[in-house]
Structures are given as C-alpha cells and as structure tokens.
Amino acid sequence: MVKKLLWAASVAFFIQFLYFQQFQILSLTCFVMNEDMSITSETDDRMTSKVDMDSPDEVSGGESVPLKKGPWTSAEDAILVDYVMTHGEGNWNAVQRHSGLARCGKSCRLRWANHLRPDLKKGAFTPEEEQRILELHAKMGNKWARMAIELPGRTDNEIKNYWNTRTKRRQRAGLPVYPPEISFLASQNKQNEELGAFSSADAQNPNVLGINNFEIPAVEFKNLEYNHLLYPPPLGEIPVSSFLAQGHRAPYSSTYFLSPMHPSKRIRGSESMFSGSNGDILTSLQYQNDGSLLAQPSGFSSYSHNLTYDDHRSFSSVLPGSHACLNGNSSSSEPTWAMKLDLPSLQNQTENWGSPPSPLPSLESANILIQSPPAGHSESGSLSPSNSGLLDAVLYESQTMKASNDNSHQGKETSGDAVNNSCPDLKGWETYEDPISPLSRFSASVFSEYAPVSESSLHEFPSMATMPGCKIKQEIGDLSPLDEKDDTSNQTIFSSPNTQHAKNHLAFKDAFGSGFFDDCGWDCKQTHAVATSSGQACGHNSCSWDAMSAV
C-alpha cells in the first residue's frame, strides 16, 4: 500500500514536472515565435545560423516536408516532449508523421535521450562521477552507453565528451589516461582482450563458465578454508570459505549478475552482459597478522593496499565484475585500495628500473600517474601485442621487489637460478610473496590449483607448466600455511605476468563468476518514472519499482 502511494506520488510528480517544463518551453516559444517565425529562443539564437534542411522527405499523406538539421529549438523540444508524453518513447520515426516535427527519428531519439529526458542530471560531473567514469572506462573501454547505465542521469554522449576531453587534455600534458590503480584494470582488460578468443566465448558459454550450474570444486579452495580456520575473520564478517563455497548460489542468483539496464537503452546482444570478460580484476587476498583480510591486485606487492575485509563493500569492490570494481564506496575520489605506489613515468623509463624508488612512497604520491609507454617499448619482449603499459608496471614492481630483496635476501636468491633464463620475466616474481602472511600465496594457490580445471575446460589456454622455456613450480596444495621455514622453496614462480594474469583472471572468473558481488548501481527511483511512462518496465531485477509499475 505504501509502495502504491509512493508510486502514485512519483507519477504525479513526474507529470507535473513534465507539464511545468513544457509550459515553460511553450511560453517561451510563443513569445519568440511572435517576434519572428524563425523559431528561436534565448539559447537557440546563437545556433540558428547553422540550421540546415535536408532534402525533402516523404511523410504521411504524400506531403513533402524537408527534414531539419542542426540545433533544436524550444518549440521543437516542446513538440517532442508532448509527443513522448502522449505516445511514450520509441517508434521515433513516427514522431515526424504524428507531430509534424521536421526531424528524423534518429534526431528525435537523440534529443530526447540526451536533453529532454526528465531524469537527466545536468551540470558538471562530480568527482565521484569522474572517478566512476575512470573505473568504468578501465572496465569497459569505449562502451559509453553501458557506462551511462552505471551513471544514472548521465548520457552516453556526456560521458563520451567528458572522456574525450579529458583524454586529450591529459595526453597534451603528457599524463597517462588512467591513474595507476585504474590503469591496472585497463591492463587487465587489454590482456583479457588478447585472450578474447576464450574469454568472450566463455563468458557467454554457460557450459564453460558455469553460469547456471556453477559448481566450485571444493578442492580448489581447500587452502582457503584451511587458512580461514587458522585465521578466522573478525566477528560478523563473511568467511572466505563461505562465500567461496557459495559461489554464485543463493542469495546471489544468476540474474543478480546482470547489469541493470536502462529501459531506454539497449545493449547490443553481441556484448556480453557479463563484464567479467573484460572487467575482472585480479585480486590477491591476504590475511594479515591481525586477522583482517587484504585484497590487492595480484602482481602488486602487499604494501599497496588500504583494503581490509572489514568493509564488505570495499572488499566486494575489487571482486570480479563488480560495478564498483575499484571502490565500492565510489563516493570517494580515492579508491580504498588505491596503491600508495609511486611509479613516475616508469613505463617509458625502463632504463631506470635498476634503481627503483622506495616501495613505500608517501601518500601524496598516491595519484601519481603512470605514463603510457611508447608502442615500441610495450611490444618488446612482451607476450602481449597490445601492452597497455600496466604489464610494464607489474614488471617494474617485480624488478623493484627483486632489487629490494637482492639486498636483504642475497643468500636466498637461489630459486631464481633454477628458472630458465629464457623466461627472464620470472625473476622479478620470485620475491613477490609476502613471507609474513600465511595466505600470501592465496592467489597463487587458488590459481595454480584451479589451473588444471580451468585448463581442462578451456583448452585454448596453455598450461603454465607447458609453456616452453619456463620452468614452473606449481603451488603445493598441501603446503602448510604456516610453513615458512623456507620461503624460497615454496615460492610460486609465475610464468610471466601476462600469462599469469590471464590464468588468474580465468580462475577468478570461474571461481566467483563475473559480477558475483555486483552492486546495484541503478537508481530505480530516478529512472523508473521515465521507463514506466513509456510503458516499459524498469528492468532491474528485484526492483521494487518494477513491482509498483503494475499500479
């Protein structure tokens, strides 16, 4: 009952809003038209010079009406608003026939979607929105419409313009497009794209990904459970084993993974709704000594985190497919796990890798940006033909870690020799682990253990152990988490950042399912009015506004 009342109030408000807007427009239009039949308004007159008329177009009744191009006038807006109010959205080509508006359907749709929709948020992007756009772009690339879905009230055009402007500005300033923490995502996406042959297909293949009948082999997570027993999370927190074991089962139904979609927007079917194919973030989980669980992008050292398991939102924010992939509380302009890592223009300064800066940079450097590498460099010695530079960042850090460990662990530097030199990238990875954390091998354990399953189901991905020229040391499943007597002997040797990222990505995707912790980024209250005004459903699963639309 309350919902019905709320819905009725919303509808009333929406109608009032539209009529008020329309009244204003019509009043202004009448005033201007009285002055001059050229139909201009205060804001339009600057544009009328460019108004163009298309060649005559056949409309109903055989009447030939030239289609107008160029800026819209208030009068045209009013006509369009009136039409949509009467007929709802869609069937845009009929607008011309029914309303006499001398605009093509595409133009009408664009005008409505970008300017006349009542749920549009005007004004500059807020810092939160800007941060979100960064994350989304890292996650999706130039999928403006999909990004707009995640930013209620914003249009794809707005986002696109913002991004292009920002990109141009930063490139001119010699800055990279992404800050480091976002850049990592972009790197993941690039690498995923390289593996798109299996990732995109798998994302849409439930037989492979196991979307609908997903079962996580318990053995894959025995290490996790084992460590969890040793390091139970604080009271009230979700146990790792529980959410791992639950997989995507209830309460996370498969539909829960689907991104909410604006009813007025259609995502092309060829694009998977699962962002996992290009949106997963590789995450290492580590229990700290205090029992809190750290999540961090695998490949980055353990000091690059602020994220603890204490904050479920934060935690989920870095899980694959999360819409809040970096910082669940996207209200913060700085991701919760933003790497306190200073990597100044490192990607085109490989010559400096030999003398890395301190691995514990100041907080002020958190937003120091990584310079995108020149194409020549990025392709050299990389498995990736389209290296985004993040691989270099990973390599850089591995070098850094190695260099810093060269001093303190010179006596231990033996396993590296065991690595075939034809796999030079490996060296930096050897000292990656945090010897303090018993779960420092979390990601390695999961991934390497899970690897055989993944590989068996995904034949296109070569086994790490079979990579030519690389001696791979698979993580030992029955290794005691407390067995720290010999760090070097238990170190997992990654075949290469690229390969391991792909494997890790794959394993996480398989383990959690894309969008497992998908957050509801859909402002149903804002958009539902428009959706239902056109007779459409909100489209959001378990959305109470959908239920109310039946009223």
Place this chain on the structure above:
DNA sequence: AAGCGTTTCAACCGCTCGACA
C-alpha cells in the same frame, strides 16, 4: 578590445544489431 587557440558540447553520420515479415 581584438585575435587566436582551446575546450565544450550538441548534433550528425555510418554502422551494427535485432525483430519481423
């Protein structure tokens, strides 16, 4: 104030996709 370069943003264009006959 004028000139010029840059930024912003609305709009267009070409293309693809899905539905349907």
Place this chain on the structure above:
DNA sequence: TTGTCGAGCGGTTGAAACGCT
C-alpha cells in the same frame, strides 16, 4: 533465408564559449 525497418552505439564534426596573450 533474405530483406527491411527501427533502434541504438560509437566516432566525428563544428560552432559557441572560454581563456590567454
């Protein structure tokens, strides 16, 4: 299976606004 149409996406354009000299 093919063709048509409506819808929508992403890239691009171009004019006004803005900022600097």
